Amino acid sequence: MHTTVLLNEAVDALLETGVERGPVFVDGTFGRGGHSRLLLSRMPAEGRLIAFDKDVEAIAEAGKIADPRFSIRHEGFSHMAQLPAASVAGVLLDLGVSSPQIDSPERGFSFRFVGPLDMRMDTTRGQSVAEWLQEAETQQIAEVIRDFGEERFAGPIAKAIVARREAGSPVATTADLAELVAGTVKTREAGQNPATRTFQALRIFINAELEELEQALEASLRVLAPGGRLVVISFHSLEDRIVKQFIAKHSKEVYDRRAPFAAPKPMLLKALERTKPSEAEVSANPRSRSAVMRVAERTEVAA
CATH class of the missing domain: 3.40.50.150 (Vaccinia Virus protein VP39)
Incomplete structure (x- = not known):
């Protein structure tokens, strides 16, 4: 609702x-x-x-x-x-x-639900977040997460995303990304999920x-x-x-x-x-x- x-x-x-x-x-x-x-x-x-x-x-x-x-x-x-x-x-x-967007697992906006890592406001056009992460360079990913999420661990998160992709298991779902960020970000503000800033950044970027x-x-x-x-x-x-x-x-x-x-x-x-x-x-x-x-x-x- x-x-x-x-x-x-x-x-x-x-x-x-x-x-x-x-x-x-x-x-x-x-x-x-x-x-x-x-x-x-x-x-x-x-x-x-x-x-x-x-x-x-x-x-x-x-x-x-x-x-x-x-x-x-x-x-x-x-x-x-x-x-x-x-x-x-x-x-x-x-x-x-x-x-409704946040609470729909298939939209991929929230780490609270398991679903495809999409995040597009308009699902009829453009790349999903998962598609972009399959081809973006480490520096590009780090800049997006830092600039749009104000995430101080943007560099390590970007490196972990690319390392996983190169290992043959690219980030494809909200759970994949949330778990990766949680394993990379060692400290976070009380009461805030470690993935909050990263999800915000990727959503803002993919929708310009x-x-x-x-x-x-x-x-x-x-x-x-x-x-x-x-x-x-x-x-x-x-x-x-x-x-x-x-x-x-x-x-x-x-x-x-x-x-x-x-x-x-x-x-x-x-x-x-x-x-x-x-x-x-x-x-x-x-x-x-x-x-x-x-x-x-x-x-x-x-x-």
């Missing part, structure tokens, strides 16, 4: 948009539709909601919504760049992996999650109308750092040092709030504890 994190807070932030006439909203990560369904129940009758998702199971779930104001696209959220400029009243990006997030944030600047809202829910520090820095970068005037007397480039966003789940929400849904929601508003100035 999937419990939508910061459900009311996110929808409230979107609906406080300064765009009133025929508002168009974007749900960049439909998932199991928690945010979309609540937004549809509360948004104006003349509004529209365009959702995106890479997951074929999410697309199937979206097919259950009969509301004519709703449409879904089987694409990553960076494809919102194809929408008309200044046409959107609100963009929601709920990052990370949904509970951070690159797509950066592209989507840039796209949001173009498609949001003045007064429109950008709402992003992150679940780990790498994502939140990108969102925080993006909002900060565009929330200030930029001066050209080569033309000191020229007017500065105006700010494009106004940072509004940073919200964490309440104690009650964390108690009811422990997976929400790391969530951070950041909200910004598109300024009146055209890009």
